[in-house]
Amino acid sequence: MTNKFRYFIANWKMFGNLSSLKSIDNVIKYVKSNPKKKFKLIYCPPYTLLQSFHIKLKKTKINLGAQNCHEETNYGPFTGKINSKMIKSLGAKYVIIGHSENRQDGENDSLINKKIISALKNKLSVIFCVGETLSQKRIKLTRKILMKQLSVGLKNVPINSNIIIAYEPVWSIGTGLIPKKLDLSQNIDFIKAQVKKKLKFKNIKIIYGGSVNPNNIAGLNLIDSIDGYLIGGASQSSKKLIDILRKSVI
Numbered sequence: 001m002t003n004k005f006r007y008f009i010a011n012w013k014m015f016g017n018l019s020s021l022k023s024i025d026n027v028i029k030y031v032k033s034n035p036k037k038k039f040k041l042i043y044c045p046p047y048t049l050l051q052s053f054h055i056k057l058k059k060t061k062i063n064l065g066a067q068n069c070h071e072e073t074n075y076g077p078f079t080g081k082i083n084s085k086m087i088k089s090l091g092a093k094y095v096i097i098g099h100s101e102n103r104q105d106g107e108n109d110s111l112i113n114k115k116i117i118s119a120l121k122n123k124l125s126v127i128f129c130v131g132e133t134l135s136q137k138r139i140k141l142t143r144k145i146l147m148k149q150l151s152v153g154l155k156n157v158p159i160n161s162n163i164i165i166a167y168e169p170v171w172s173i174g175t176g177l178i179p180k181k182l183d184l185s186q187n188i189d190f191i192k193a194q195v196k197k198k199l200k201f202k203n204i205k206i207i208y209g210g211s212v213n214p215n216n217i218a219g220l221n222l223i224d225s226i227d228g229y230l231i232g233g234a235s236q237s238s239k240k241l242i243d244i245l246r247k248s249v250i
C-alpha cells in the first residue's frame with residue numbers, strides 16, 4: 001500500500017431508492033473516523049436520490065455526483081432530461097460523462113464533448129469515461145479508440161479544467177474481468193501522455209473502472225499511476241466499499 005492520494009467514485013447506476021440511503025451509514029462512519037486518510041469518496045446515485053444524498057452527506061467529507069447530464073447549459077424544453085445546472089443546484093460537484101452504458105445507448109464523442117463543456121460551464125467537475133470494447137481490443141484498436149475518444153471528447157475544453165478521466169475497458173464492466181497489470185499500466189500511461197503531452201491538459205487525474213472489488217483491489221493498487229477507481233456493482237455494498245478503502249489508503 002502506498003501513500004498515494006486516491007479517488008473512489010461510487011457509481012450506483014440504475015439502482016437504489018429511499019430505503020437504500022441507510023445502507024451508506026457505515027461508509028459515512030468509516031470516513032468520519034479516518035479523517036487523515038488520503039482519499040476522496042464521491043457518491044454518484046441516480047438523479048432521484050441526489051437531493052437525499054446531499055442532505056445526508058452535508059456534514060461529511062464525502063462528495064456527490066450525478067451519472068450523466070444533458071448537453072444544454074441552460075434550462076429548456078427537453079422532456080425527461082436533466083442538465084448540469086439542475087445537478088449543481090442539488091449540491092452535486094461532479095458528473096460522470098461518456099459512460100459506456102450511455103455510449104451504447106447512442107451517445108457519440110461529439111455529444112459527449114458538448115456535455116463536458118456544458119457541465120464545466122455550470123461549475124461541475126467532470127468524470128470523463130473512455131475505453132475500448134472487446135472486439136476493438138481483439139483487433140488491437142485500443143489506442144486508436146482511446147485517442148479518438150480523448151481528442152474529440154476534450155475538443156475546445158480549457159486545459160486547466162477539473163476533469164478526472166476514467167479508463168473503463170467496456171469488456172471489464174460488470175464482468176468480473178480486469179485487464180492484465182502490464183496492459184492496464186501501459187494504457188493508463190498512454191492516456192496520460194495523450195492528455196498531458198499532446199492535448200496539454202494540466203492536473204488531470206486518471207482512474208480505472210471495471211469490476212473493481214475487494215478481491216482485486218490490492219493488485220490494482222500496485223499500479224502507481226492509477227489515481228483512483230470508478231466502482232459500480234461493489235459500491236452498492238457498504239461492506240465491500242469499506243473493504244476497498246481499507247485496502248487502498250493509509
Ligand code: PGA
Binds near residue numbers: 210212
Ligand atoms: P462495475 O462498473 O464496477 O460494476 O464493473 C463500473 C462502471 O460501470 O462504472
